[in-house]
Amino acid sequence: MKAFIRSRVGRMPEGVYHRTLKAVAEVVEGDIKDLFWDLVIYRCVLQKVIDALWELEEIPKKDQAHQMFYGMLRVYGFRAHVVRNIYNTAIALVKSAKSNEGSKPTVKKLFTRLDHQDAEVNLSNKTIKIILRDKQYTLRIKHRDGYIERFKSLKWKEVHIKYRNGKLYVSIVFKVRYTPYIPKGVVALDLNLRHVVSYDCPDIRRYKTRFIDALSKKARAEEIQKKYPKRWRYNKKILKRVKNLHRRSRNIVINWCRKFAKEITLKAKRHGYTIALEDLKKLRKSYNNKNDRVVWKLTMFAYRKLQESILSKAIEYNVPVVFVNPKKTSSTCPRCKSKIRYIGRFGICRKCGFRADRDVIGAINIWLKVLKAYAGVPGSPQRASAMKNEARQSGGTKNEGMKKTIKSY
DSSP, X not given: OOEEEXXXXXXXXXXXXXXXXXXXXXXXXXXXXXXXXXXXXXHHHHHHHHHHHHTSSSOOOHHHHHHHHHHHHHHTTOOHHHHHHHHHHHHHHHHHHHHTTOOOOOOOSEEEEEOTTTEEEETTTTEEEEEETTEEEEEEEESOHHHHHTTTXXXXXXXXXXXXXXXXXXXXEEEEEEOOOOOSXXXXXEEOSSEEEEESSSOEEEEEOSHHHHHHHHHHHHHHHHHSTTHHHHOHHHHHHHHHHHHHHHHHHHHHHHHHHHHHHHHHHHHTEEEEEEOOTTTGGGGGGSOHHHHHHHHTTOHHHHHHHHHHHHHHHTOOEEEEOOTTTTTBOTTTOOBOEEETTEEEOTTTOOEEEHHHXXXXXXXXXXXXXXXXXXXXXXXXXXXXXXXXXXTTTTTOOOOOOOOOO
């Protein structure tokens, strides 16, 4: 996914990506009960294929899986295209579980995946026609027109139908071409539980996150689970309370990430900037070296969710994104590269006197790393404007070196 410009800095390459339209749906033609049982049969059949694949020492190839399961799946009334999706999904789940040394996958959700031969999407009428087993259904998308309008010019690839908590959901996957522009500058982001700091030289802005609010909801849910270690699983009132708290915690994170991602992406597009993020790919691997409290906070840190939201908006608006190795971004002085000494979260460089808090130092160092990586790369932004005739005649810029000033904050 990342084509590296130089070591420690990578960018999201242009190409074909996917965007998804997600909405609640209702059945306008056909019986919702028949669709429900078709989804139940789909789930049972998918689990049977997973069970069979799990017992094999080696995962078969797709053509071998076709010979193994095609006849059995056709007996259940599924069309050939749906049969292919079933064993492809089963192979992917089993392969992922075994590579991660996990347990056998168990399918709990009611869902199905359909392609062009089994579904027809008409966004102008907000309708989706699907064929599942021997029945046809027409679904109506229940969402605002402005949201659906953003997908009308795109080509759809796949339709996912889900049934959860008495509601029907549709997810339509679209193909989109990502062609980022050549950036004129950089806006760097440094994230912690309470704030996101953006730096685009010399402007610094702090955005207050809602991760602490989400953390408090999660803490309350875990307190209830500890207070009733056995009862919370079987008592409907307690279980409902725990689920509501976890759901609210998750929704807070998702909603805030989406709003912030849109705001920062539109800002970058307006100024012609690229967005610089820390590449925390190895964040989960570091959990084993932390105590339980830090691990718990890191799970709600939600950097991955924020990164996914920013990448999604960047693809939508064709904004370039770069990833920076987070090593030493908060421990190195941006001005003289010496080691920063901290008093709480406030850092001081004893060599040059630079002063700033931890988040600002991290954002500035990310910004500097991107500039250093892009220096000399074809298509990179100019470091200075063209010299005017007055400057040539006066000789005022002769033998004058480039100056870079990093202020304390």
